[in-house]
Amino acid sequence: MNHSWLKTNTFHHSEFKDIKELVEAKNRKQLTISLCLPTLNEEKTIAKEIIIMKSELMTRFPLIDEIVVVDSGSTDNTLDIAKSYGADVYEAKNILPHLGDFTGKGENLWKALHITSGDIIIYLDADIKNIHHRFAYALLGPLLMFDHIKYTKAFYDRPIATDRKKIRSTGGGRVTELIIRPLFSLFFPELTQILQPLSGEYAGYRSLLEKISFPIGYGVETSLILDIYEKWGLDVIAQVDLDRRVHRNQDTKALGKMAFAILKTFINRIEGLGKIKLDTELFHEMIQYKLTAGEYETDIYEITGDERPPIISIPEYCKKLNRQP
Amino acid sequence: MEHILKKLPAFVDQIRQIQEVIISNIVLIGQTPAPTYHEEARTEIFLERLSDAQTDYCATNDYNIPIGIIKGSSEGSFPPIFVVAHLDTFLPADIDHNYIVRKHSISGPGILDNSLGVGVLASLPVIFKHLDLKFESDIVLAGVPQSIGKGNLQGIRHLLDTWDGPIRGAVIVEGEKLGRLNYYSEGIIRGEITCNVTATGGWEHRYKPNAIIILNKVIDEILAMELPQRPRARVIIGKINGGFKHGVIAYNARLGFEIQSDSEEMVKRMHSEIEDIVNGIGHENHVNLELNIISNLTPATLRYKHPLVKNTVLIMKALGLQPASDSGESELSIFLARKIPAVTLGVTEGKNIHLESASMKIKPMFTGIAQLIGVIMAIDSGVCDES
Numbered sequence: 001m002n003h004s005w006l007k008t009n010t011f012h013h014s015e016f017k018d019i020k021e022l023v024e025a026k027n028r029k030q031l032t033i034s035l036c037l038p039t040l041n042e043e044k045t046i047a048k049e050i051i052i053m054k055s056e057l058m059t060r061f062p063l064i065d066e067i068v069v070v071d072s073g074s075t076d077n078t079l080d081i082a083k084s085y086g087a088d089v090y091e092a093k094n095i096l097p098h099l100g101d102f103t104g105k106g107e108n109l110w111k112a113l114h115i116t117s118g119d120i121i122i123y124l125d126a127d128i129k130n131i132h133h134r135f136a137y138a139l140l141g142p143l144l145m146f147d148h149i150k151y152t153k154a155f156y157d158r159p160i161a162t163d164r165k166k167i168r169s170t171g172g173g174r175v176t177e178l179i180i181r182p183l184f185s186l187f188f189p190e191l192t193q194i195l196q197p198l199s200g201e202y203a204g205y206r207s208l209l210e211k212i213s214f215p216i217g218y219g220v221e222t223s224l225i226l227d228i229y230e231k232w233g234l235d236v237i238a239q240v241d242l243d244r245r246v247h248r249n250q251d252t253k254a255l256g257k258m259a260f261a262i263l264k265t266f267i268n269r270i271e272g273l274g275k276i277k278l279d280t281e282l283f284h285e286m287i288q289y290k291l292t293a294g295e296y297e298t299d300i301y302e303i304t305g306d307e308r309p310p311i312i313s314i315p316e317y318c319k320k321l322n323r324q325p
Numbered sequence: 326m327e328h329i330l331k332k333l334p335a336f337v338d339q340i341r342q343i344q345e346v347i348i349s350n351i352v353l354i355g356q357t358p359a360p361t362y363h364e365e366a367r368t369e370i371f372l373e374r375l376s377d378a379q380t381d382y383c384a385t386n387d388y389n390i391p392i393g394i395i396k397g398s399s400e401g402s403f404p405p406i407f408v409v410a411h412l413d414t415f416l417p418a419d420i421d422h423n424y425i426v427r428k429h430s431i432s433g434p435g436i437l438d439n440s441l442g443v444g445v446l447a448s449l450p451v452i453f454k455h456l457d458l459k460f461e462s463d464i465v466l467a468g469v470p471q472s473i474g475k476g477n478l479q480g481i482r483h484l485l486d487t488w489d490g491p492i493r494g495a496v497i498v499e500g501e502k503l504g505r506l507n508y509y510s511e512g513i514i515r516g517e518i519t520c521n522v523t524a525t526g527g528w529e530h531r532y533k534p535n536a537i538i539i540l541n542k543v544i545d546e547i548l549a550m551e552l553p554q555r556p557r558a559r560v561i562i563g564k565i566n567g568g569f570k571h572g573v574i575a576y577n578a579r580l581g582f583e584i585q586s587d588s589e590e591m592v593k594r595m596h597s598e599i600e601d602i603v604n605g606i607g608h609e610n611h612v613n614l615e616l617n618i619i620s621n622l623t624p625a626t627l628r629y630k631h632p633l634v635k636n637t638v639l640i641m642k643a644l645g646l647q648p649a650s651d652s653g654e655s656e657l658s659i660f661l662a663r664k665i666p667a668v669t670l671g672v673t674e675g676k677n678i679h680l681e682s683a684s685m686k687i688k689p690m691f692t693g694i695a696q697l698i699g700v701i702m703a704i705d706s707g708v709c710d711e712s
Contacts, residue, residue, distance in 0.1 A: 047426035048352055055349035060377065060451075077428070084428045085345065129423040130356060 006193040009142075009149070009238040013134040016141025016240075019061040025144040032065045034118030035136060038108035040072040042126040043081055049124065049131045050085045056133035063137060068116050069126075070095070070108040078126075090115055096316060102306055105200075106220030110308040113210055114317050121209060125200030128245055135242055139203040142238040150208050150236040151228050153194060154201035156245040173198055174252075179259045180222065180266075187270055188226070190234055197225055198262075201242070208232065210312040210323065217303060218258045219265025226269045253288055257301050260286040264305040326636055329702045330643040336456060336695040337644070343455050344687070347448045347694070348426060350374050354447060355433055355440025358418035364470035365389070367412050371447055371468045378450040380466070388483045393466040395450055397705075398459055405463040406704050407495040407665075408449065408697075409481065409656050410442035411472035420681060432684035437675045441500035441685055443468055445672055445694055452694065460705045462493050469656060477515075477620030481656040485663055494633060494709035495667035496700050497656045500685060501678060503693045504646045505671035507653025508634045509626030510661060511585045512592040514618055518543055518580040518603055520567070521613040534610050536578035537567050543580065543614070546602045550595065556588035558595060585652075587624050622654060625661030632708040633666045633700075640699035644692050666709040670697055 016022060026033065035053055039046060050067055057063040069082040069089045082089045093101040095111040109123055120143055122136050135154070142149040176198050184191040191197070198221050212227040214220055228237060250258075270276050288299040311317045318325050340347070354374065359367035368391045375393035376383045382394040391412075397403065414435040416422075424433030424440075433440075446466050453459075469480035485492075499505070520536040520543075544562055552558045560582055567578025584595045600616055607614030627634050629650075641648045653669045660667035672693035675685035 043427070044425045047428070048424065051345045051426060052349045052352065055345040056377075059343065059346055081428050132353065 002190065003193065005190065005234050009235070010241070011138070011142055011238060012241045013138030013141075013243065016138050016145070017134075019057070019063060019137055022137060022140060022144050023061050023063050026063060026140075029144070031119045031144075032117060033063065033120045033122065033140065034112075034116035035064050035067045035122045035124065036109065036112040036116060037067070037069045037082075037087070037124055037126045038072070038105050038112070039069055039074055039078050039082070039126045041074045041076045041078060043074075043076040043078045045129060045131070046078050046126050047081045047085050049126055049128065050082060050087045052131055052133055053136055054086060057136055063140065064122075065118055066116060068112060070112045070115070072103050072105075072108055088115075096314065099314070102216040104215075104217035104220075106214045106218075107216040107308065109220060110214035110216075110311060113206065113311045114314070114320065117321065119206055120203060121206060122203040123201065128201075130244060135201055135245075136203075138240045138242055139201060142240065143203060143205065146238070148235060149238045150232065151204040151224075151238070152202060153197070153225070153237065153239045154199045154242045154245075155194075155196035155239050156199070156242040175255050175259050175262065179262055183266055187275055188229065191225065191229060193234075194225060194237070194239055196239075197221060201245075204228075208236070210317070211310045213310055214308045215261070215265045216306050216308060218261035219305070222262050223265050223269060223307075226266070230273065253299075256288060257286050257303065260301075261303045261305070264303065268305065326639060326703060326706065326708075329699055329706065330639060333640065333643050333695050333699050336698060337691045339456055340452060340691045340694050343451060344691070346451050347444065347690070348431065348687070350447045351431060351436070351441055351444030352424045352426065354444050355424055355436055356422045358416065358420075358422050359413050359470075360416060360418055361413040361471055361474055361476040363418060364412045367443070368468065368470065371412065371443060374447040375450065375466065378447070380450045386484065386487065388480070388487070390470060390480055390484050391468045392484075393450065395453065395460070395464040395466070397462045397464065399461040401463075403462045403705075404491040404493040405465045406460070406493050406701060407465045407467060407660075407667075408446060408498060408701065409467045409469055409495065410446045410498040411439050411480070411656065412443055412468040412470050413472050413476055414438065414440075415473060415679065416681070429687055430684050431687060432682060434681040434683060436683045436685050437500035437678040438683075439498075439500050441672055441690070442498040445690075445697070446498055448694075452698070456698070458698070458702070460701070462705050464701065472655065475619050478622070478656060478659055481659045485659060485665075492660075492665045494704035495656075495660045495665055496697060496704070497653075497660075497667060497669040498697060499655070499669055499671050501673060501675050502649075502671040503673050503689050503696075504641065504649050505653075505669065506634070506637055506641065506648040506650050507657055507669035508629075508631070508637075508650065508667075509587075509652055510622060510624060510654050510658035511587050511652045512589045512624035513620070513622040513654060514584045514592055514596045515620045516582055516584075516596070516599070516616055516618050518582070518614065518616050519577070520579075521577045522574075523613065533574055534612050535574045536612070537575040539606060539610055539612055539614065540565065540567065540578045540580045542606050542610075543602060546606070547582070547599060550598055552595075553591070556586055556591050558584070558586035558588070558591045560584050560595065560599070587626075587652075589623050592621075592624075622658045623662055625658055627661065627666055627668075631666060633668060633704065636703045636708045637668050637670075637700050640703060641696055643699070644696050646692065646696065666704075668700065670700065672697070
């Protein structure tokens with residue numbers, strides 16, 4: 001396996017600290033940039049993300065052209081707060097409504113392609129407690145400064161909030177180390193160089209993102225990497241060290257559901273690539289158990305593994321953004 | 326002054342237009358822990374924010390105090406105006422410092438004391454540009470470390486001790502409370518009394534003394550001290566801790582107190598009395614009882630009729646604020662002791678100032694900033710020069 005990618009395509013956010021230089025590169029290349037924040041009940045963090053990005057990368061430096069929130073049906077004050085701080089707020093179900101409505105992060109990211117107009121789209125999770133504008137400008141850095149790089153992924157230390165007071169460092173994510181890394185090692189050893197393939201912060205050129213399909217749920221990060229790798233190769237991908245990201249902790253059961261969705265996406269991909277042949281259909285239910293009143297009860301969560309097709313195949317999209325299918 | 330007063334109400338909405346810059350600074354600075362004596366990270370980010378705002382001069386001095394200077398048009402003909410806020414907080418570094426921004430409020434540890442003050446200070450260069458304000462004097466923006474508690478205002482003392490040349494006037498920025506106007510400070514001695522009951526060695530105790538009970542005796546005697554009505558004086562018993570567990574006699578205990586008076590003589594006299602109490606009880610009970618001074622301040626004041634105070638009152642009233650005056654310690658004492666006219670102002674309203682759940686209101690902050698700018702403009706127009 002060639003390990004050179006890790007050296008040549010890995011960056012640190014400090015390499016792109018000169019935001020003025022990034023703005024110059026953006027203007028020189030005549031690009032526009034959209035920031036998309038997918039949300040579901042993020043009232044505690046959404047304002048901070050919008051305010052800091054707007055202040056630093058719109059007001060101070062004109063690096064980002066629009067901030068868009070795409071929501072999956074929040075029941076808290078996420079939408080109201082996001083609007084009050086000037087983001088363009090959309091409910092996913094109202095975007096391309098005739099194509100149906102799924103709930104999931106991937107659905108939001110895919111629909112964001114329709115309502116944004118940037119040549120580059122940055123996706124940031126909306127639950128980042130220590131948000132800093134480096135999360136956006138560092139992901140843009142390689143895209144703007146290196147012509148061959150078309151997609152960037154974040155990696156970082158991942159302290160998690162363990163209770164109200166203390167935070168501790170976790171090292172790598174559990175699902176990454178227990179699911180993704182073994183699978184990459186088995187089927188795509190080159191991709192193990194991507195240190196945190198499940199990080200929720202990435203950016204890419206529209207010209208790539210519009211040509212790949214999006215699983216509606218947790219599998220979207222994995223599928224984006226696999227599809228970009230298969231279509232354009234590893235060299236168009238870069239990863240950027242963002243130092244530290246503090247987020248809320250997820251319990252093991254939630255991670256189990258995430259792992260289920262990722263496994264489904266992965267298996268679908270490698271089957272499609274002819275790397276394995278399944279003689280049976282996969283089930284759609286993640287079955288877990290919980291102890292209630294001294295008895296075990298099943299806790300079933302359906303994950304269908306639906307995917308949105310490349311958005312370039314949607315006529316409304318091509319018309320709205322003047323794209324050729 | 327009239328022309329300044331007329332402009333102020335419009336400033337409030339204009340400042341609100343760049344709220345994201347101000348809130349970003351408050352959050353980015355406030356989320357960086359800065360316990361007293363460990364303010365390096367906050368120093369760095371404060372300077373970075375000033376630098377990003379293209380402040381004319383940004384650097385730390387030899388005591389690692391971060392300073393930004395906005396050059397004035399008089400090119401040194403007028404002395405500089407200082408605007409300062411203390412960087413340090415009373416909170417340990419390892420608690421969760423993440424802030425939550427809501428529609429009308431921001432919450433998080435240290436937000437009111439004094440992330441808000443420092444965040445506003447860091448935003449001033451951008452606000453001045455947005456309001457198209459220029460000054461004759463240089464505006465010196467200083468985030469001062471080692472201010473609170475055992476820091477004993479060492480940061481500001483050092484800054485002023487080493488500053489070369491006169492200072493035209495100063496404004497100290499504190500997070501809360503909007504309407505606050507401090508222009509005099511009392512004399513203070515802040516001390517700690519520690520009681521240690523040795524487990525071995527020396528005279529054996531017939532009846533083992535209890536450190537907490539000993540400190541209780543000290544408190545009783547302090548409370549029995551006769552304090553005059555004039556000059557005003559008081560002793561505040563502010564902190565106490567000690568002991569090990571419920572069923573074991575306390576071997577050690579600690580009492581924190583503060584003597585406050587507008588007479589330096591009275592502060593000294595009361596300190597001497599407390600020293601006698603401590604020595605007496607320590608001797609009578611065969612325990613190690615010690616009194617240590619953590620910090621002290623001499624009383625200093627501007628008169629109410631001082632033009633800076635009078636005009637600050639006018640500025641606050643022009644913005645619909647009702648000034649509330651009380652003694653203010655902090656950096657104010659150090660400026661006033663050096664005969665530099667200064668006032669302390671609060672920026673907004675909030676609650677739970679010293680709890681991790683502290684929160685501030687966003688809307689009143691814009692009035693608080695307008696008030697601050699009004700006072701800087703007033704000093705620049707010469708209200709301190711007359712004195």
